[in-house]
Amino acid sequence: MDSVSDDESSEVIEESSTVEPTPTSTDSNLRPTSPRHRLLDPEPPRSSQEDEDGFFRVPDDDVVPSSYVEKNKVVAIEKALASDPVDIMALKNLAISRGGLVNKSLRQRVWPLLICANTNNVTPKPSQEEMEACSKTYNQVVMDVNRSSSRFPPGIDDTVRMAVKDKLVDLIMRVMLKNKQLKYYQGFHDVCITFLLCMDEDLAFAMVEKLAMSYMREYLDDTMERTSLLLNTIYPLVNKCNPELCEHMQRNDLGTIFALSWVITWFSHVLGDIKRIMRVFDFFLASHRMMPVYLSAAFVLYREQDIFDAGDEMGYIHKCLSTMPSDLPIEYLLERAGDLYLQYPPTEISRDPMLIRLNREVFEHFNRIDSQNARRLARANSDARGRLFVRMTMWTVTAVIGVAIAVLYHAYSENDWHHLGALSPFSS
Amino acid sequence: MDSELREIEHRDNQLKSPQTRAVSTDGNTDPAGLQNVRVIEKQAQKRIFKIIVIGDSNVGKTCLTYRFCSGKFPDKTEATIGVDFREKQLEVDGENLKLQLWDTAGQERFRKSMVQHYYRNVHAVIFVYDITKMSSFENMSQWIEECDRHNLNKNIPRILVGNKCDEVDKVAVNTNMAQKFADAHGMPLFETSAKDDDKANHVDAIFMTVSHKLKNAKPMMPVHMSSLSPHDSVNLRGSPQHRGLQSAVGVGAGDKSSDCSC
Ligand SMILES: Nc1nc2c(ncn2[C@@H]2O[C@H](COP(=O)(O)OP(=O)(O)OP(=O)(O)O)[C@@H](O)[C@H]2O)c(=O)[nH]1
Ligand SMILES: [Mg+2]
Numbered sequence: 001m002d003s004v005s006d007d008e009s010s011e012v013i014e015e016s017s018t019v020e021p022t023p024t025s026t027d028s029n030l031r032p033t034s035p036r037h038r039l040l041d042p043e044p045p046r047s048s049q050e051d052e053d054g055f056f057r058v059p060d061d062d063v064v065p066s067s068y069v070e071k072n073k074v075v076a077i078e079k080a081l082a083s084d085p086v087d088i089m090a091l092k093n094l095a096i097s098r099g100g101l102v103n104k105s106l107r108q109r110v111w112p113l114l115i116c117a118n119t120n121n122v123t124p125k126p127s128q129e130e131m132e133a134c135s136k137t138y139n140q141v142v143m144d145v146n147r148s149s150s151r152f153p154p155g156i157d158d159t160v161r162m163a164v165k166d167k168l169v170d171l172i173m174r175v176m177l178k179n180k181q182l183k184y185y186q187g188f189h190d191v192c193i194t195f196l197l198c199m200d201e202d203l204a205f206a207m208v209e210k211l212a213m214s215y216m217r218e219y220l221d222d223t224m225e226r227t228s229l230l231l232n233t234i235y236p237l238v239n240k241c242n243p244e245l246c247e248h249m250q251r252n253d254l255g256t257i258f259a260l261s262w263v264i265t266w267f268s269h270v271l272g273d274i275k276r277i278m279r280v281f282d283f284f285l286a287s288h289r290m291m292p293v294y295l296s297a298a299f300v301l302y303r304e305q306d307i308f309d310a311g312d313e314m315g316y317i318h319k320c321l322s323t324m325p326s327d328l329p330i331e332y333l334l335e336r337a338g339d340l341y342l343q344y345p346p347t348e349i350s351r352d353p354m355l356i357r358l359n360r361e362v363f364e365h366f367n368r369i370d371s372q373n374a375r376r377l378a379r380a381n382s383d384a385r386g387r388l389f390v391r392m393t394m395w396t397v398t399a400v401i402g403v404a405i406a407v408l409y410h411a412y413s414e415n416d417w418h419h420l421g422a423l424s425p426f427s428s
Numbered sequence: 429m430d431s432e433l434r435e436i437e438h439r440d441n442q443l444k445s446p447q448t449r450a451v452s453t454d455g456n457t458d459p460a461g462l463q464n465v466r467v468i469e470k471q472a473q474k475r476i477f478k479i480i481v482i483g484d485s486n487v488g489k490t491c492l493t494y495r496f497c498s499g500k501f502p503d504k505t506e507a508t509i510g511v512d513f514r515e516k517q518l519e520v521d522g523e524n525l526k527l528q529l530w531d532t533a534g535q536e537r538f539r540k541s542m543v544q545h546y547y548r549n550v551h552a553v554i555f556v557y558d559i560t561k562m563s564s565f566e567n568m569s570q571w572i573e574e575c576d577r578h579n580l581n582k583n584i585p586r587i588l589v590g591n592k593c594d595e596v597d598k599v600a601v602n603t604n605m606a607q608k609f610a611d612a613h614g615m616p617l618f619e620t621s622a623k624d625d626d627k628a629n630h631v632d633a634i635f636m637t638v639s640h641k642l643k644n645a646k647p648m649m650p651v652h653m654s655s656l657s658p659h660d661s662v663n664l665r666g667s668p669q670h671r672g673l674q675s676a677v678g679v680g681a682g683d684k685s686s687d688c689s690c
Contacts (some may be wrong), residue, residue: 140535143486143507150504186485186507186535224541255545260538261509269509315478315528319513369540372577 036128037169039142040162073102077110086113092286096338098331100282107278108199114285117210122202123178131173137184141172144189151193153274167201168192175209182212182220190265191216194277215289219264225366229359230293231256231263236352237297237340245304252314258321259296266292270324283334290346291337298336474517476526477642479635480546482571483556484564485534488591491622492556493531495631501623508533511546520639527639539574547578552585552638557606559590559619560598565606572613585641586615589634594621 073094080090091110094101101107112119132138145165152161171192176184191211195204218226234256239246261269266284268277284291300307303321310316349355481489490512494502497514512531517524530546532539553575557564568588576582588610590601603619610617618634621627 140485147486147505147507150506183537185537186533187509189507222537224537228541253545253548255542257510257542257545260542265509269506315513315515315530318511319515322512365541365544 037142037145037166039139039146040165040169041146042162070099070102073099074106077101077106081109088113095282095286096334100279104198104278107282108203111199111207111281111285112203115207115210115214117206119203119206122206123174123209125170125174125201126177130177131169134173134177137176138169138173140184140186141169141176141189144186145169145172148189148193151190151268153197164193164196168196171196171201171204171208174205175212178209179212183222185219185264187261187265187269188212188216188220190268194266194268194274194281197274198278215284216264223366223369225362227260227264228256228362228365230290231259231296232355232358232362233290233293233349234259234297234300235358236349236354237294237344238300239352239354240344241297241301241340242304245301245307248308249300249317252312252317254314254317258318259293259300261322262296262299263292267295270322271328272324272326276328276330279330280334283337287338288341288346291341294340295333295337297340298333301336302333474524474526475643476528477551477639478528478530478549479552479554479638480530480532480543480550481554481556482532482539482543482575483534484558484561484567487534487556487558487561487564488622489531489534489556492589492591492620492631493529495622495628496635497529499628501625507535510538510542516635518636518639520636520643523643525639525643527635543574544578547575550584551642552587554587554589554634554638555615556589556591557601558592559601559606560592560595562600565590565601565609568609585638585645586613587634587638588613588615588617590617590619592621592623593619594624594627 077091077094080087080094083090091113095110095114101110111117145168148165148168149161152164168189172184172189175192176182192204192208195207198204199207212220218230221227235246235250238249266277267280271277271280280295283295300321306320307317310320481493483489485507490505490508491502493512493514494500494505497516508531510533514529514531516527516529518527519525530550532543532546555568555571555575557568559565572586575586588606590603590606593599603617606619607617616637618630620630620634622631
């Protein structure tokens with residue numbers, strides 16, 4: 001907690017080719033600022049327990065590595081970072097192996113390298129008006145950010161939390177406005193908070209944007225079709241390791257929704273403790289994009305006994321899986337996920353007959369929705385056409401009557417009222 | 429009729445002040461106002477009724493179901509991602525029942541892809557809108573249409589709930605309009621608040637009304653009997669170390685960032 005700089009300029013990433021944000025820029029997010037998004041609910045006033053200078057720091061980080069293993073790890077990470085060119089493979093291995101990237105300042109330096117995030121020329125924030133103009137997304141984002149308090153470490157000062165929430169809205173909108181093809185989903189804000197709690201806004205933007213365009217691209221589609229296909233993969237994986245368990249889940253029609261928040265938030269919605277979340281992010285950022293699915297399968301397999309104990313009741317199984325035990329052996333589960341990945345790599349599992357069958361159901365479902373939409377659109381169009389037809393009929397009738405009256409009038413006026421003949425449309 | 433609850437219409441007499449008693453499952457204290465609380469033995473065979481709670485994001489579905497099942501307004505809510513499951517045991521006219529609530533996510537993308545999974549085998553549907561937000565009320569017809577499409581049986585009980593009526597100076601959906609809508613769809617309407625502690629009884633009464641209706645209706649859906657309750661035990665196995673987990677393909681695999689410019 002010692003090396004915190006107040007230097008405002010460190011928040012902006014310098015235009016340099018080497019990606020080395022100053023570790024001191026970390027906590028610029030965690031400083032109270034006056035909020036701009038007025039729809040954000042004010043934090044309730046509370047007796048403040050500020051740090052000396054109104055700062056808040058995420059517990060854990062930037063502390064001196066405690067164990068011998070951690071010390072060794074820090075040395076190894078520094079070495080990989082110092083080598084020329086930077087030893088990415090070594091960094092990936094270090095991120096995956098036990099303990100991950102150890103602390104926040106190392107994560108700030110290593111995470112962007114793991115996914116080749118573009119930390120140069122970071123797009124500036126859009127204006128407040130631009131954000132609000134994108135009203136549907138903006139409103140949803142604000143509603144979700146308003147309800148994100150439990151994602152902040154306990155003890156955080158209210159004004160600081162408010163400031164981070166404000167930056168969170170900015171961050172999400174910055175990604176969405178720059179890439180209009182992306183569709184915000186509830187849970188994306190959980191991913192974004194994780195980065196904001198670890199690094200400054202611009203670096204967080206570089207990370208989140210890169211993820212949105214790569215690892216998380218499917219989740220940000222218009223529909224959940226591709227996400228549903230991804231989630232289906234959990235079943236053949238469970239089936240390979242524990243066919244009985246898979247049968248039990250399928251017999252009870254469990255579906256895949258229990259794992260939705262796991263996958264699309266990279267477990268950040270459910271793990272609670274920010275340290276655990278960051279550890280899991282180390283692992284995912286260094287792994288294949290399907291890894292969240294492998295970890296989900298590992299979670300399910302780990303809960304085998306509880307799932308059986310829940311009996312033949314979909315609700316209890318769902319409840320059991322959506323409640324995270326506080327003593328989860330994260331490292332073990334990451335290892336298990338890694339083993340599953342090596343044993344049943346994506347190319348192999350994608351050919352699994354069970355997966356093909358499950359995926360067919362998803363395709364059918366979304367085709368049905370498509371055709372329903374098409375029908376509704378056609379109906380709306382034909383309604384519109386129908387109205388147009390009625391209107392045209394009305395015009396025709398009016399015109400015919402008009403002409404008839406005019407003709408009669410003409411005939412009449414021709415006989416007697418020559419001086420009014422100019423009024424007749426047929427007068428020459 | 430209770431003026432605060434403003435339960436506006438009783439379509440049938442069954443709905444009126446059901447003689448009900450509540451027992452919470454997780455040892456939470458019961459909301460005030462419901463007397464004769466007594467513990468129901470877990471072993472007893474109970475009828476289980478499944479209820480799905482739907483409506484736009486942020487209308488308060490999670491808060492309402494939490495209020496009912498845990499007896500209080502949650503300190504910190506979170507956006508629901510997917511579906512949450514809650515359960516409460518009740519005694520209605522001397523019969524022990526279990527009410528299982530599926531609290532669904534409001535965002536459109538979620539409902540389009542998954543909510544239908546939970547429409548299957550439900551015994552009742554609760555539609556929720558936010559009385560301070562017109563759009564959440566206007567979207568009700570879409571929710572109803574969708575429900576019609578997914579529910580094979582259109583005779584299952586449905587109720588309409590306008591939430592957040594503690595926000596008296598922000599009312600955007602007036603009662604008359606909501607009542608007309610409810611009438612047109614043959615549903616009873618309730619206006620209530622998950623937040624206001626004084627209205628805790630009313631939230632309970634809404635669910636009681638549904639239970640009462642379900643209990644007395646001829647079962648249209650197969651009614652389940654309760655099964656074992658879960659207990660904790662875990663299964664740990666050793667596993668080998670990691671090798672070669674890194675994404676072999678460069679990170680940008682499948683990345684379309686380069687060709688997108690907005
Ligand atoms: N004033 C007031 N606020 C409420 C009430 N019920 C819920 N809220 C607030 O409304 C917001 C949304 O509540 P939720 O229960 O999370 O909404 P939801 O319908 O579950 O939303 P999704 O999960 O996104 O679909 C929260 O900030 C609650 O604090 C109420 O009765 N009165
Ligand atoms: Mg909810």
